[in-house]
Amino acid sequence: xxxxxxxxxxxxxxxxxxxxxxxxxxxxxxxxxxxxxxxxxxxxxxxxxxxxxxxxxxxxxxxxxxxxxxxxxxxxxxxxxxxxxxxxxxxxxxxxxxxxxxxxxxxxxxxxxxxxxxxxxxxxxxxxxxxxxxxxxxxxxxxxxxxxxxxxxxxxxxxxxxxxxxxxxxxxxxxxxxxxxxxxxxxxxxxxxxxxxxxxxxxxxxxxxxxxxxxxxxxxxxxxxxxxxxxxxxxxxxxxxxxxxxxxxxxxxxxxxxxxxxxxxxxxxxxxxxx
Amino acid sequence: xxxxxxxxxxxxxxxxxxxxxxxxxxxxxxxxxxxxxxxxxxxxxxxxxxxxxxxxxxxxxxxxxxxxxxxxxxxxxxxxxxxxxxxxxxxxxxxxxxxxxxxxxxxxxxxxxxxxxxxxxxxxxxxxxxxxxxxxxxxxxxxxxxxxxxxxxxxxxxxxxxxxxxxxxxxxxxxxxxxxxxxxxxxxxxxxxxxxxxxxxxxxxxxxxxxxxxxxxxxxxxxxxxxxxxxxxxxxxxxxxxxxxxxxxxxxxxxxxxxxxxxxxxxxxxxxxxxxxxxxxxxxxxxxxxxxxxxxxxxxxxxxxxxxxxxxxxxxxxxx
Numbered sequence: 001x002x003x004x005x006x007x008x009x010x011x012x013x014x015x016x017x018x019x020x021x022x023x024x025x026x027x028x029x030x031x032x033x034x035x036x037x038x039x040x041x042x043x044x045x046x047x048x049x050x051x052x053x054x055x056x057x058x059x060x061x062x063x064x065x066x067x068x069x070x071x072x073x074x075x076x077x078x079x080x081x082x083x084x085x086x087x088x089x090x091x092x093x094x095x096x097x098x099x100x101x102x103x104x105x106x107x108x109x110x111x112x113x114x115x116x117x118x119x120x121x122x123x124x125x126x127x128x129x130x131x132x133x134x135x136x137x138x139x140x141x142x143x144x145x146x147x148x149x150x151x152x153x154x155x156x157x158x159x160x161x162x163x164x165x166x167x168x169x170x171x172x173x174x175x176x177x178x179x180x181x182x183x184x185x186x187x188x189x190x191x192x193x194x195x196x197x198x199x200x201x202x203x204x205x206x207x208x209x210x211x212x213x214x215x216x217x218x219x220x221x222x223x224x225x226x227x228x229x230x231x232x233x234x235x236x237x238x239x240x241x242x243x244x245x246x247x248x249x250x251x252x253x254x255x256x257x258x259x260x261x262x263x264x265x266x267x268x269x270x271x272x273x274x275x
Numbered sequence: 276x277x278x279x280x281x282x283x284x285x286x287x288x289x290x291x292x293x294x295x296x297x298x299x300x301x302x303x304x305x306x307x308x309x310x311x312x313x314x315x316x317x318x319x320x321x322x323x324x325x326x327x328x329x330x331x332x333x334x335x336x337x338x339x340x341x342x343x344x345x346x347x348x349x350x351x352x353x354x355x356x357x358x359x360x361x362x363x364x365x366x367x368x369x370x371x372x373x374x375x376x377x378x379x380x381x382x383x384x385x386x387x388x389x390x391x392x393x394x395x396x397x398x399x400x401x402x403x404x405x406x407x408x409x410x411x412x413x414x415x416x417x418x419x420x421x422x423x424x425x426x427x428x429x430x431x432x433x434x435x436x437x438x439x440x441x442x443x444x445x446x447x448x449x450x451x452x453x454x455x456x457x458x459x460x461x462x463x464x465x466x467x468x469x470x471x472x473x474x475x476x477x478x479x480x481x482x483x484x485x486x487x488x489x490x491x492x493x494x495x496x497x498x499x500x501x502x503x504x505x506x507x508x509x510x511x512x513x514x515x516x517x518x519x520x521x522x523x524x525x526x527x528x529x530x531x532x533x534x535x536x537x538x539x540x541x542x543x544x545x546x547x548x549x550x551x552x553x554x555x556x557x558x559x560x561x562x563x564x565x566x567x568x569x570x571x572x573x574x575x576x577x578x579x580x581x582x583x584x585x586x587x588x589x590x591x592x593x594x595x
Contacts, residue, residue: 012396012399012400013400015393015396016393016396016397016400016407019393019396019411020407020410020411022468023410023411023413023414023468023471023472024410024411024413026414026425026426026429026468027413027414027417029425029429029436030425030428033428041434042433042434044439045439045443046436046439088319088320088323089320091316091317091319091320092316092317092319092320092321094313094316095310095312095313095314095315095316095317096313096317098310098313099306099310099313099314099317100306100310101306101310102306107321108585109581109582109585111324112581112584112585113577113578113581114324114328116525116529116577116578116580116581117328117529117574117577118528118529118550118570118573118574118577119529119530119531119550120531120549120550120553120554120569120570120573121335121553121570121571121573121574122328122331123554123557123570124335124338124553124557124563124566124567124570125330125331125332125334125335125338125567126331127557127558128334128338128343128349128563129331129334131345131349132349144327147323147327148327148328148331151320151323151324151327152324152328155320155324180312180313181312184316205416208418209416209417209418209419209420209421210418211418211419211420211532211535211536212530212531212532212535215535216558226418226420226421226532229420229421229424230420230424230536233424233427233536240428240434243424243428244428246421247421247424247425250418250421251416251417251418251421254416254417254418255413255416255417257416258412258413258415258416259409259412262409262412265412265476266476266477266480269415269473269476269477269522270477270518270519270522271522273518273522273588274477274480274481274515274518275480275484
């Protein structure tokens with residue numbers, strides 16, 4: 001019986017190991033490649049030992065490429081849309097969680113269906129609005145586009161966090177003479193800080209990772225990092241070293257942010273459906 | 276006795292019998308007065324959301340009833356249901372829907388099965404479970420566009436690591452993304468790589484909430500692992516698996532970044548999913564009205580899934 005048990009454990013560990021390698025290898029390869037000198041980048045069999053170089057990163061900020069500008073655009077668009085979504089979404093999520101009225105289910109459905117709407121369907125009317133209102137090629141246009149998915153997401157997720165908060169605390173505050181606003185600011189908000197942070201980080205990641213809106217509405221004035229990556233792609237002869245450097249810069253901060261809210265990720269990524 | 280392994284969090288849609296709504300409404304105490312503060316809190320967000328979603332939605336419907344021209348200023352020519360009639364007899368759009376559904380079924384199906392298997396394997400680990408789970412979550416945070424580019428790099432026939440492995444093993448030496456028969460499977464694998472971790476995350480949460488006593492009882496009664504798995508664990512996990520399925524489904528239709536950046540629908544239209552077809556119709560051929568009709572069909576598809584999702588959350592009728 002004992003050897004069989006050992007064999008089972010070994011197979012289990014091997015399976016998990018294979019899956020972990022399959023999942024992490026591409027990320028590791030990307031980071032590794034971004035530090036490889038060109039001769040090592042394209043050497044076969046692939047080199048795992050090499051003298052690392054920062055050339056690809058340096059190349060992003062020198063010469064004709066203006067990568068700093070792309071980063072700036074990405075940060076501004078993602079931060080602005082996140083801040084607006086969080087402020088409005090927290091307030092609305094709370095209002096929704098603490099009120100009861102006819103049609104509430106329909107209202108909730110409308111909010112969630114906005115979040116799920118295919119980007120391709122939203123892009124068409126926005127494109128025409130923007131061309132009329134001269135919002136193409138502006139960061140404001142991108143911020144508005146990002147709000148179409150981050151605002152309903154924030155309302156919905158914050159609502160899920162608030163619904164879980166025991167109402168007894170607010171009732172006690174009311175007895176003590178606090179107004180609804182006071183109990184929201186002094187009791188509810190501090191208690192739901194993890195929810196706010198999780199929602200904010202996920203809104204930020206979604207906006208930061210967007211390619212569809214940025215490529216459609218973007219121009220020289222509003223290009224974000226994924227656009228910079230895509231532009232390297234279309235040139236004849238792809239500069240893979242640079243591309244992997246851009247990939248690393250785009251991806252690593254998001255992994256870091258995501259891991260920071262690891263405990264609340266299941267809730268966030270399932271729109272609050274799973275605790 | 277029925278056990279409830281996982282109760283979906285109480286959402287506005289959900290009716291939770293254990294947490295009664297404190298409804299002390301008196302006669303004549305209208306919600307508008309009673310919840311004045313709450314409504315004021317909701318108002319700014321809802322107004323903004325209406326402006327950026329309801330208005331474009333109505334506009335999209337109107338677009339689909341017109342021929343929209345951009346040259347020389349925006350121009351609408353009302354054509355009634357012409358775009359819609361064309362849509363339902365267009366073999367190319369039909370083909371794209373077919374490709375989309377295949378992509379959808381293969382990605383979501385593979386992710387679901389693989390995700391459940393890995394989650395079960397992790398659950399059986401006696402050590403390092405949380406560390407491994409955290410590690411494999413990483414792809415979730417990667418921009419789908421970058422995931423596509425990374426996949427492109429890895430399978431490149433000349434420079435790619437996976438390309439080299441396949442070549443060395445004598446399996447395949449061509450361009451995986453440039454060959455009609457292999458482009459779609461490769462894109463599916465990129466998606467599976469990125470999103471299986473999400474299923475693992477969700478199913479792991481479900482496994483962690485399984486009632487210990489039931490599992491112990493089954494063990495003592497002599498049930499084998501697979502008996503327990505198929506008779507107890509999977510049925511108890513059904514609601515949570517459904518949620519994972521729906522979450523994945525919605526995003527599978529939304530995203531097109533990875534495909535747009537790698538094959539952009541080619542080779543020979545074998546990867547031209549509906550989203551790519553729409554984008555091309557609108558921004559390459561500038562048939563904006565027709566593209567609007569395609570967009571609306573995608574929207575309808577999503578709304579149906581959203582309805583099912585909310586039903587899964589609110590009622591437990593699906594699991595009982």
